[in-house]
Amino acid sequence: MSDKEIIGLWNSGQRERAFNEIVSGYSERLYWHVRRFTCCHEDTDDLLQEIFVKIWAALPSFRGEAQLFTWIYRIATNETLNFLRKKSLRSLLSSGSLTAELERLVEDDPYFNGDEAERLLLKAIQKLPTKQRMVFTMRYFDDMKYEDISEILGSSVSSLKASYHFAHEKIKGLLKENF
Amino acid sequence: MGRKIYHNVPEGYFENLKTRLSAIPQEEAVSGWSRMRPYAALVAAFVAIVTVGSAILTLSSRSILSGEHSEEFGIAELIPSIDSYLYYSESDDTTEVSSEDDILEYLIQTHTSVEQIAYLGNEN
Numbered sequence A: 001m002s003d004k005e006i007i008g009l010w011n012s013g014q015r016e017r018a019f020n021e022i023v024s025g026y027s028e029r030l031y032w033h034v035r036r037f038t039c040c041h042e043d044t045d046d047l048l049q050e051i052f053v054k055i056w057a058a059l060p061s062f063r064g065e066a067q068l069f070t071w072i073y074r075i076a077t078n079e080t081l082n083f084l085r086k087k088s089l090r091s092l093l094s095s096g097s098l099t100a101e102l103e104r105l106v107e108d109d110p111y112f113n114g115d116e117a118e119r120l121l122l123k124a125i126q127k128l129p130t131k132q133r134m135v136f137t138m139r140y141f142d143d144m145k146y147e148d149i150s151e152i153l154g155s156s157v158s159s160l161k162a163s164y165h166f167a168h169e170k171i172k173g174l175l176k177e178n179f
Numbered sequence B: 001m002g003r004k005i006y007h008n009v010p011e012g013y014f015e016n017l018k019t020r021l022s023a024i025p026q027e028e029a030v031s032g033w034s035r036m037r038p039y040a041a042l043v044a045a046f047v048a049i050v051t052v053g054s055a056i057l058t059l060s061s062r063s064i065l066s067g068e069h070s071e072e073f074g075i076a077e078l079i080p081s082i083d084s085y086l087y088y089s090e091s092d093d094t095t096e097v098s099s100e101d102d103i104l105e106y107l108i109q110t111h112t113s114v115e116q117i118a119y120l121g122n123e124n
Helices: A003-011 A015-038 A041-061 A068-093 A098-108 A116-126 A130-140 A146-153 A157-178 B013-022 B024-065 B070-078 B084-088 B100-109 B114-123
Strands: none
Touching (some): A003 A015, A003 A068, A015 B024, A041 A068, A041 B013, A068 A146, A116 A130, A116 A157, A130 A146, A146 A157, B013 B024
């Protein structure tokens, strides 16, 4: 079902059906989107539940000014960022760092089924600053257009292109060190 | 969906995920009232306290304003209490003591002792 049809269902009062269509169309996409930042299946599962609760709560206030797709991704991205901030504070309290924690999760992930180069790529991405990590992940893994990323992150297309460029150069340098 | 996925998921995970997420509207409807219940109880308790307190204050202020005790309390405020009989008596008797009989009557009623009378008599 298209986003337009989902909005039509919601506006006609079939709210639960509209929400179920969102679950059907977005749950798997959002899983992978969130997974690339949490680096952990269990954390992603917990976070997805919270994200969809937020979506259900916020649907009445959706006015249709943005695309449904970018609106949903914005909720998911904000919740993921909040999760990472809390994780970062917990890491600091235990005298660690979030980057080291995420690299460890990538290294020990029992669900990883890629090759060594892909593992190194995932670890290199965790070393990027948050915004660069977001832009790179959405562009490289999700094939998103800059205009859509701009709506999700609230940044201009030009700054996103710059962020992507810096992220790309940094990852190239990190991978060269390992090969 | 992303073109590059480097992870597996547990078998049947996404079907199970959709089932769990689809239950959110029903769960939120139930938990909404459960979450509100303690606050509703607090509000009800607060309203009860305020209502009962207001009723007590209203009744108390009515009895004060009706003057049942105002005269007694007013006099007590102004005059140091030496002889409670003099100031809190409800008697309206204001006739002056003039005759010997009246004096004797007064002395008896105030339980004035013989020694005190003798002492006062010597002073005069």
